[in-house]
Amino acid sequence: MATYTPSEIEARWQQAWDKADVFKARRSADKPKYYVLEMFPYPSGRIHMGHVRNYTMGDVIARYKMSTGHNVLHPMGWDAFGMPAENAAMAIGGHPKTWTYDNIADMRSQMKPLGLSIDWSREFATCDPEYYGQQQALFLDFLEKRLVYRKNAQVNWDPVDMTVLANEQVIDGKGWRSGAEVERRELTQWFFKISDMAGELKDALAGLDNWPAKVRLMQENWIGESRGIEITFHRTDGNGTIQCYSTRPDTMRGASFIAIAPDHPVAKALEADKPELAAFIDECRKMDTTEAAMEKAEKKGIDTGLTVRHPVYDDVELPVWIGNFVLMDYGTGAVFGCPAHDQRDLDFARKYDLPVRNAFFMPGDTTEVGDEALVPAKTEKVSFIDHFAGIADVTSQEAIDATIDWFEAKGLGVGQTQYRLRDWGLSRQRYWGCPIPVVHCDTCGVVPEKKENLPVVLPDDVTFDVPGNPLDRHPTWRDVSCPSCGKPARRETDTMDTFVDSSWYFARFTAPRADTPTDLDDAAYWMNVDQYIGGIEHAILHLLYSRFFARAMRITGHLPQGCEEPFDALFTQGMVTHEIYQTRDDKGRPVYHLPEDVTDGKLADGTAVEIIPSAKMSKSKKNVVDPLGIIASYGADTARWFVLSDSPPERDVEWTASGAEAAYKHLSRVWTLCDRIAAMDAGAKGEGDDDLLRAMHACIHDVTMGVESFGFNAAIAKLYGFTAVLSKSKARHAAQREAIMTLAQLMAPMTPHLAEDIWAHQGGEGLIIHAPWPVADEAMLKSDTVTLPIQVNGKRRGELTVPADMDKAEVEKAALATEAVTRALDGGQPKKVIVVPGRIVNVVV
RNA sequence: GCGGGCGUGAUGGAAUGGUAGACAUAUCGGACUUAAAAUCCGAAGGGCUGACGCCCGUGUGGGUUCGAGUCCCACCGCCCGCACCA
Secondary structure (H helix, E strand, C coil): CCCHHHHHHHHHHHHHHHHHCCCCCCCCCCCCCEEEEECCCCCCHHHHCCHHHHHEEEEEHHHHHHHCCCEEEEECCCCCHHHHHHHHHHHCCCCCCHHHHHHHHHHHHHHHCCCCCHHHHHHEEECHHHHHHHHHHHHHHHHHHHCCEEEEEEEEEEEECCEEEHHHHHHCCCCCCCCCCCEEEEEEEEECHHHHHHHHHHHHHHCCCCCCCHHHHHHHHHEEEEEEEEEEEECCCCEEEEEECCCHHHHHHHEEEEECCCCHHHHHHHCCCHHHHHHHHHHHHCCCHHHHHHHHHHEEEEEEEEEECCCCCCCCCCEEECCCCCCCCCCCCCCEEEEEHHHHHHHHHHCCCCCCCEEEEECCCCCCCCCCCCCCCCCEEEEECCCCCCCCCEEEHHHHHHHHHHHHHHEEEEEEEEEECCCCCCCEEECCCEEEEEEECCCEEEEEHHHHCCCCCCCCCCCCCCCCCCHCCCCHEEEECCCCCCCEEEEECCCCCCCCCCHHHHHCCCCCCCCCCCHHHHHHHHHCCCEEEHHHHHHHHHHHHHHHHHHHHCCCCCCCCCCCCCCCCEEECCCCCEEEEEEECCCCCCCCCCHHHCCCCCCCCCCECEEEEECCCEEEHHCCHHHHHHHHHHHHHHHHHHHHCCCCCCCCEEHHHHHHHHHHHHHHHHHHHHHHCCCCCCCCCCCCHHHHHHHHHHHHHHHHHHHHHHHHHHHHHHHHHHHHHHHCCCCCHHHHHHHHHHHHHHHHCCCHHHHHHHHHHHHCCCCCCCCCCCCCCCHHHHEEEEEEEEEEEEEEEEEEECCCCHHHHHHHHHHHHHHHHHHHCCCCCCCEEEEECEEEEEECC
16 A cells, blocks of 8 residues: 655645746736735744744645635745844854855755745845845935934943844843843934834724734833823022923822932033032943833932922922932923822832822821822722812822813913833944945035945955954945045944844835835735734834834835735734753753653663753754754654644644654545545445535534634644544545545645645646635535533533424423433423523523 | 733643533553554543442632623732833
């Protein structure tokens, strides 16, 4: 008997697809378009199981959509700029460009055996000058529309990578890539004006119905909208005012001090005359302002000696303090402290002996605040004391709204919405990135490079033997003449954050060879991405930046209207995990072992390993399974089938050797079954055709539902079930042939090679990829009889098989006659009988 | 602290408010085999019972409902995100 040989089958069908050029995407007027995209990979050099899972999910969707009559775009590219290439150049020599393109070639050749339905003719890498040149054109257009600007800024300096990090890229005070403790430095940097769009980016989240609620919420929290008011405080020395921003103006009665940021203009003005203030401010400047450091730091302040008049109570004067916890770049850089209703302010007040005064109490409880601030939920009703706006027993939220109105009416303040989102700093002091296309001229200042001179191509002749940016020490590249006046000038040597590269690649895929960033006709046809699939780790940065870019590209005419939200549907898939095998060396330090070196919990020499529960596959923990090895021993279809089978796609899936083995066995079984059916005698007798075909239609229905709703694991369970039914069927050849061909079609999105092989083996016409998706026959989904569970008081006590169309009254009669019910009734009458047609009968006794 | 998610057999996990545990792994039994592997068939939540059956069971405690894994409230545990944000 022939056996299932995936290596031979898979190579054959991949060639057949190539020959028929089936995955090439062309605009078409007579089919609806469908754009499916997986987050493109960084070319590290090796594909891993996470890639396999990500691309397989996209492939299932793409192939399913093809067979349901859609014109599908399913491209692939490389997020190819970034530090690992430079790190490799520093560590092992060579050039980032060579390293990157070699890796791309390796990964492409590892990816191709998966049999993905990708239109490879659209492939590009973000480090191709053809791509980053268009990105430079975008930058110049953004510059013209003032969507990008330069400012002096305190930046997060990563001393290891010698580069600036965005706030968002600082994690626990450490660089998100290097893990080095981040320092502060002041540099002139380029920024995208994403904060201008904060409100819109937040509001538009509500329309993203097909995004996970979790991701929308994370973005909402990141943007961080808060409604408050800017209040003017007049200095008692007559030297002007201090503006404070507050979200709790209703607590103004309890204000007992003002705190300003160390870099607030008022603080800076006092520095010259007051050495003790200068010393404090200096100390604050040295302080790390990263989130983690700020959290750990003690809340400190110093009295400036200034006072301001309370805006509501003329006779009250408030001292002005400098606080190390006040941030200059949020709000106005000044706040009023209300110790009674804010824990931080209360701690500060107790430390420096400032007054604590309640603005409200909880109803019926007039205990003054002690060491714990009174901060009830904003929806809770509180009793205000002698409130200036005339309110008494209301919720905090109502009080805030009323107080803002009151301040505005009196002309003492202006209601304002603040966002936590800051502008996106994109300058990187690094070689392997997209050069920022501007020139610095002593006469003309910052001059944009002329578009006809794009791309500004990275020079190849650079070395990495000294830290810092090689572009800074490359005179023939750096020194140019000013595009405006022609005098000697200097190129900008900073390059762009790699998040820029990934913020518009999805648009470029619609016309990857266009000599403008996009082609509007192609973009209008293919955009938006109908289904985007990727990891939850990109929930904030990448997706938010892409949403900003889509808007900015619309403003600059590079995308048509309607593409502001470029991803119609988003799916965030879980990771592939594996157990970790660990032993300890003689010093007790952990030593990790690869899964292939462990059999039955033991190493080859018999040493027992400690098994640590499943975690994300990582090189350092050695819990990695190489997809190439799996493909070599079982084939791509097995790898694809397994990563989809065990867990819901949004959750992590644990890779197990036995699971992969089982997937392979199942596919072999299906293949053998096909072989057996093909060899059947077409004229032979058989029975149960109808049962088989009914099961088949039920399977069509269930699998279609599963694929449509990302329930791949459930769809696979149904396919297992139907395979078991088919393999036991005694039906005639025609019915069995129909069943196996339909099974192949239903499996085709997941195991496309095996499906093609079965299709051909059974004499199917053309390629299975061109065959229309099977449609379940409604009539075959209904059966003549139905078995209803009979419950007594909600507990299952028996069952009853009745004609499917029997009416309720008769079902009730039949149910009451069943043995389980008569026994429970014991001669009495039922209190109530619930009959849910086709579902259940419940008798209440 | 705030926000979100999750909690079901030995394990991964099924289950539009309607038969809890589909499907798979691991386990056990049987067939085939000299034997093993492979393959095929079958069993299997816990407890009581000779058996028919009965009781208990989806983190804990309540509630809504004829009926709750599913909805509501409180709590416990785990995971994730965010945070001197005024």
